[in-house]
Amino acid sequence: MRTAVAAVLFAAMLVLAGCSAPAAGPTTAEWAYPDDPPTDRLGWEAGYWYNESIAVNQSDGLDAAEREALVARTMARVERIRGLEFRESVSVEVISRAEYRNRSVFGHERSAEYEAWHEQVWEAPLLVGEDRAVSEEFDALYGGAVAGYYSPSSDQIVIVSDADEPQIHRATLAHELVHALQDQHFGFAGSRYRDLGLAHRGLTEGDARYVEILYERRCAAGANETTEDGDPGWNCVPRPDRSGGSSGGEPVNSGLFAYIYQPYADGPAFVHNLRQRGGWEAVNAAYDHRPHSTEQTIHPDRYPDEQVAFVEVPDRTSDGWERFEVNTPTERLGETGLFVMFWYNDYAGDGYRTSDDPFSAYNYTAAPADGWAGDRLVPYHKGTGEDAEYGYVWAIRFDSASEADEFARAYRTMLQLRLGARTVDARAGIYRIPDGPFADAFRVDRDGDRVVITNAPTVDQLTDVHAPPE
Known part of the structure; x- marks a missing residue:
């Protein structure tokens, strides 16, 4: 296309x-x-x-x-x-x-x-x-x-x-x-x-x-x-005039x-x-060894050796929350997903500027996304129909603990500066966006090279969607 x-x-x-x-x-x-x-x-x-x-x-x-x-x-x-x-x-x-x-x-x-x-x-x-x-x-x-x-x-x-x-x-x-x-x-x-x-x-x-x-x-x-x-x-045949x-x-x-x-x-x-x-x-x-992730197409030098890290999201729900029964209940958005999130919310620095490469229209690199190694996104719901409530768990692995920390700090700052999130508990990494299209509660956990974002309608429901590890 x-x-x-x-x-x-x-x-x-x-x-x-x-x-x-x-x-x-x-x-x-x-x-x-x-x-x-x-x-x-x-x-x-x-x-x-x-x-x-x-x-x-x-x-x-x-x-x-x-x-x-x-x-x-x-x-x-x-x-x-x-x-x-x-x-x-x-x-x-x-x-x-x-x-x-x-x-x-x-x-x-x-x-x-x-x-x-x-x-x-x-x-x-x-x-x-x-x-x-x-x-x-x-x-x-x-x-x-x-x-x-x-x-x-x-x-x-x-x-x-x-x-x-x-x-x-x-x-x-x-x-x-x-x-x-x-x-x-x-x-x-x-x-x-x-x-x-x-x-x-x-x-x-x-x-x-x-x-x-x-x-x-x-x-x-x-x-x-x-x-x-x-x-x-x-x-060559002249190109049609598209001005009209x-x-x-x-x-x-x-x-x-x-x-x-x-x-x-x-x-x-x-x-x-x-x-x-x-x-x-x-x-x-x-074509016999197609790229495994957008990390490899954003960074051609990482093809074919850079593999996708396995990311597991244990089901720790309670109080009626559950995963969706669809063909593929989990998703992976890749380095492109991380980059676009920061860019769309005006937190990607110089990312997406016109590229200097004659064969690359735009630049899809940003420091908080560059260390991506793998991710797993799991949407959750409680109830169905008009009364249903929704949340998600997005677990992301990075090439190192320092890159995971860089992402977590950038994500928390973006929530506050760009989306108006308020800090509920800084030590627990809990934030709440009070209004607007993304009005929800968020918990951002980092453990080594792994960051887990938990989303729920309210702060109290964060543990019901995904209880933190003991």
């Missing part, structure tokens, strides 16, 4: 364009480049070479012939950059943003218990308070930010056009074609935890975004020049956006690092 961000805070994703050198010469006496080859080969798709000129004018939309030519040549160019051959053709559909919203691509009916569990997952990193519904926040986010997606179940790319007439942004098309190429060669891996899912997408979205950047660099250079990397440039389009809809929660955007921001640099180590072969090999 490729997102295009309208908000000034996030800016649109970097696009720099490109093209390439002639394809491999003839391999048979009967055939000579640039004629169509007798068999499929790298840089040629459906009758079009990667450096072939095509007659495409998007000012009045794309007709069927123009779309066919644009898709085929873009496939050939993606092959040329990525060094992988498409094994089959890819269907491309263009729909309006209104139709995209109506399709509800990313959402479907969930049980009331799952929705309540989900609310606690995003309340724990202090991103969505009790005044907003998480499902509505994600609907607003995806409804306005998605420019296109690839569906593995249907082997189809869908481009979301904001123009009245169907248009295709060449970078979006190239990006989604990389996903189709990934599906044909490597497949996609499932993930139990959100942090693991982001880590996997750091590879898949990073790969697609990296190719997209190289593609746009070649387009920017033009046919008679070379890119900064020395690659020959290409003539509007994503519309509800305002986007910038904290949730920052969380799901991490693979797009750090993934290209992660993939570039792999390619620097061992070429595209190293990138291909990573």
Whole structure:
């Protein structure tokens, strides 16, 4: 999936364009480049070479012939950059943003218990308070930010056009074609935890975004020049003017956006690092050993050796509190979850500034989050329906006791300075936010390299949700 961000805070994703050198010469006496080859080969798709000129004018939309030519040549160019051959053709559909919203691509009916569990997952990193519904926040986010997606179940790319007439942004098309190429060669891996899912997408979205950047660099250079990397440039179909389009809809929660955007921001640099180590072969090999956490995609030097520490949360509930009965009752938010929590609540220092790395859109590092080694988030509830009460336990391990202490001190200070928490018992680490969307009681315990955050509606209920160890 490729997102295009309208908000000034996030800016649109970097696009720099490109093209390439002639394809491999003839391999048979009967055939000579640039004629169509007798068999499929790298840089040629459906009758079009990667450096072939095509007659495409998007000012009045794309007709069927123009779309066919644009898709085929873009496939050939993606092959040329990525060094992988498409094994089959890819269907491309263009729909309006209104139709995209109506399709509800990313959402479907969930049980009331799952929705309540989900609310606690995003309340724990202090991103969505009790005044907003998480499902509505994600609907607003995806409804306005998605420019296109690839569906593995249907082997189809869908481009979301904001123009009245169907248009295709060449970078979006190239990006989604990389996903189709990934599906044909490597497949996609499932993930139990959100942090693991982001880590996997750091590879898949990073790969697609990296190719997209190289593609746009070649387009920017033009046919008679070379890119900064020395690659020959290409003539490219001009990008549609998006100035008249509007994503519309509800305002986007910038904290949730920052969380799901991490693979797009750090993934290209992660993939570039792999390619620097061992070429595209190293990138291909990573699909057999996908990153285990966002720590590895934020810090590529920690891949593949830095493993995730096991974190256990013993059930110490009382007075009717219990865990949710959902498929995966616990969650892991990763280093990205810690970073975004501090950033969203204005306590991340220079974090999330525009990165100096040409392949990394933003910086996702902050001192209190940098020592993350593993975490386990467990939402709890007492009762059901309108009278239900909710809380959570978030246990986090760090690489050292000093880094755990740094996190705990930063978290306590953030609660007080940014969220108005009042100290109830400093020695016991108990605080209370008296009002607002995060009005609750908190206990922050540190023991060696481990920090445990317990949340409950009232101070008295903290022990009922999770009694401290004796």
